[in-house]
Amino acid sequence: MLPERVSVLVAGGGPAGFMAAISAAEAGVRDIHVLEATSEPLHKVRISGGGRCNVTHACWDPRALVGHYPRGSKELRGPFARFACADAVAWFEAHGLELVEEPDGRLFPRSNASSSVVATLRRAAAAAGVAVHTGVGVQQVAVRPGGGFTLQLRGAGLDHPLTALQAERLVLATGGHPSGRRLAQSLGHSLVAPVPSLFTLALAGDPLLDLAGVVMDPVRLVLELPEGGRERQQGPVLITHWGLSGPATLRLTAFAARALHAASYRATLVVDWTGGRSEQELEGWFQRARQDQARRQLANARPWPGLSRRLWLHLLASQAVDPSLRWADLPRRQQQALMRALRQSRHAVTGRGPFGEEFVTAGGIPLGEVTFSRMESRLQPDLYLVGELLDVDGVTGGFNFQHCWSSGWLAGQALASAAGSQASWLP
Known part of the structure; x- marks a missing residue:
C-alpha cells in the first residue's frame, strides 16, 4: 500500500x-x-x-x-x-x-x-x-x-x-x-x-541488397546530407535485405540522427569497402594480384583475402568486368573502375530500416x-x-x-x- x-x-x-x-x-x-x-x-x-x-x-x-x-x-x-x-x-x-x-x-x-x-x-x-x-x-x-x-x-x-x-x-x-x-x-x-537514433539505413531497390548476410570489417562510411553536411564512421557493416546495418551504420545514424530526420531520411551514402586504405595501397594489392595470381580468373581470386567473395563478384558485375578474365589480362581502365567502386561505392539512402536498436x-x-x-x-x-x-x-x-x-x-x-x-x- x-x-x-x-x-x-x-x-x-x-x-x-x-x-x-x-x-x-x-x-x-x-x-x-x-x-x-x-x-x-x-x-x-x-x-x-x-x-x-x-x-x-x-x-x-x-x-x-x-x-x-x-x-x-x-x-x-x-x-x-x-x-x-x-x-x-x-x-x-x-x-x-x-x-x-x-x-x-x-x-x-x-x-x-x-x-x-x-x-x-x-x-x-x-x-x-x-x-x-x-x-x-x-x-x-x-x-x-x-x-x-x-x-x-x-x-x-x-x-x-x-x-x-x-x-x-x-x-x-x-x-x-x-x-x-x-x-x-x-x-x-x-x-x-x-x-529516432541508432537505426539501420534502407537502400530500397539497390542491387547491393542481393548480398544480404555479407559482413565486412572495417568499412568506412560517409553520409552526404542534402544540405551539404557530412558524417563519417568506420567499423563493421552488415548488408541486410533492406539496406545496411552493423555497428558502423548504427553509430553513423546516431551522430546524424537530427540531420537525417530533417532530411526525411534521404541522403547519399559513400562506402569504402577497403576500410580507408589509400589509393596507393589499393594499387599495390592489385599489382600483387596481377603478379602472384596472373593465371587465375578474377572470379576466383580477390585482391585481398578479407574481401567478401560475394561482394567482389557484385563489384565486378557493377563495373561490367568479365569475371572469367585472368588477372594478367585485366585492362588498366577496368582496374581503375574496380578500385573506385571499392573505395567510393555510392548508394541512395531511401529511409530508415524496419526497426531501431535498443x-x-x-x-x-x-x-x-x-x-x-x-x-x-x-x-x-x-x-x-x-x-x-x-x-x-x-x-x-x-x-x-x-x-x-x-x-x-x-x-x-x-x-x-x-x-x-x-x-x-x-x-
Missing part, C-alpha cells in the same frame, strides 16, 4: 530509476517508493541485448567514454569523473553480479542472461528498503506551496482510480515515454523534440536545465531528472545503460545529501 506522504518518489521503474532509489537508500535515505506504470519493472533491461543485457562497456577512461555520446558528451564529463564504467562494474560485483568482457569491449553478466541483472537490481532494492509498486503511474504533478510535490496517481495497482500522494522529493526516470516528458513540462521544463531516441529535457553534478532540475528544487528522459543518448555497446547507472547514482547521492541537510516536512 502507498502511504499518503513519502520522502522520495521515483517515477519509473527502469534502470535509472532503480539505481537512483538504491543508491539513495544505501546512503541512508528512508521511505523511498518506486512507481512503475506497467506490471514489469526493468522490462527494458530484461529484453535488451537479445535477452543478454549489455550492462556497460570496458571503456575505462571517462575522457574517452564521453565520445560515445552524440548528445550529452560535454555535460557527461563531470558525472563520468565520479561514476563511470569501472564504477558500474564494481557496483554490480559488490551486489553479487559478475560481468565479463567480450572481445569488442561489451560487458555482459556471466550468466549471459538479462534476468540476472534484473534480479540483482530487484534484490538490492529490497535489501535497501526501497518499496516498488507496479501498475501505478503518475498522472499529474504540482508543486506544493510549502515545498515538495502533490501527485495524482492512476493505474491498476491502486485501490481507487485516482489517488493523491505527497512527496518531499521527486525523481523522474520515465525513459523515453511521453508521460514523463509531459510531467517535466508541467513543472516548467522545455523539451527537445525526440527523433529503442533509443535523441531528444528529451534540454541539458542546460539540469545540474549534472546532482541531476537536479535548475528550474524546480527537489526535482531530479535521470536516464533517457534527458537529451542524452549513446551508441550501441552498453553506453546508454551506463548513462542510466551514472545519472541514477548521482541522483541518489544528491538525494542523500539533501535529506541530511534539510529538515523534512514529513511527520
Whole structure:
C-alpha cells in the first residue's frame, strides 16, 4: 500500500530509476517508493541485448567514454569523473553480479542472461528498503506551496482510480515515454523534440541488397546530407535485405540522427569497402594480384583475402568486368573502375530500416536545465531528472545503460545529501 506522504518518489521503474532509489537508500535515505506504470519493472533491461543485457562497456577512461555520446558528451564529463564504467562494474560485483568482457569491449553478466541483472537490481532494492509498486503511474504533478510535490496517481495497482500522494522529493526516470516528458513540462521544463537514433539505413531497390548476410570489417562510411553536411564512421557493416546495418551504420545514424530526420531520411551514402586504405595501397594489392595470381580468373581470386567473395563478384558485375578474365589480362581502365567502386561505392539512402536498436531516441529535457553534478532540475528544487528522459543518448555497446547507472547514482547521492541537510516536512 502507498502511504499518503513519502520522502522520495521515483517515477519509473527502469534502470535509472532503480539505481537512483538504491543508491539513495544505501546512503541512508528512508521511505523511498518506486512507481512503475506497467506490471514489469526493468522490462527494458530484461529484453535488451537479445535477452543478454549489455550492462556497460570496458571503456575505462571517462575522457574517452564521453565520445560515445552524440548528445550529452560535454555535460557527461563531470558525472563520468565520479561514476563511470569501472564504477558500474564494481557496483554490480559488490551486489553479487559478475560481468565479463567480450572481445569488442561489451560487458555482459556471466550468466549471459538479462534476468540476472534484473534480479540483482530487484534484490538490492529490497535489501535497501526501497518499496516498488507496479501498475501505478503518475498522472499529474504540482508543486506544493510549502515545498515538495502533490501527485495524482492512476493505474491498476491502486485501490481507487485516482489517488493523491505527497512527496518531499521527486525523481523522474520515465525513459523515453511521453508521460514523463509531459510531467517535466508541467513543472516548467522545455523539451527537445525526440527523433529516432541508432537505426539501420534502407537502400530500397539497390542491387547491393542481393548480398544480404555479407559482413565486412572495417568499412568506412560517409553520409552526404542534402544540405551539404557530412558524417563519417568506420567499423563493421552488415548488408541486410533492406539496406545496411552493423555497428558502423548504427553509430553513423546516431551522430546524424537530427540531420537525417530533417532530411526525411534521404541522403547519399559513400562506402569504402577497403576500410580507408589509400589509393596507393589499393594499387599495390592489385599489382600483387596481377603478379602472384596472373593465371587465375578474377572470379576466383580477390585482391585481398578479407574481401567478401560475394561482394567482389557484385563489384565486378557493377563495373561490367568479365569475371572469367585472368588477372594478367585485366585492362588498366577496368582496374581503375574496380578500385573506385571499392573505395567510393555510392548508394541512395531511401529511409530508415524496419526497426531501431535498443529503442533509443535523441531528444528529451534540454541539458542546460539540469545540474549534472546532482541531476537536479535548475528550474524546480527537489526535482531530479535521470536516464533517457534527458537529451542524452549513446551508441550501441552498453553506453546508454551506463548513462542510466551514472545519472541514477548521482541522483541518489544528491538525494542523500539533501535529506541530511534539510529538515523534512514529513511527520
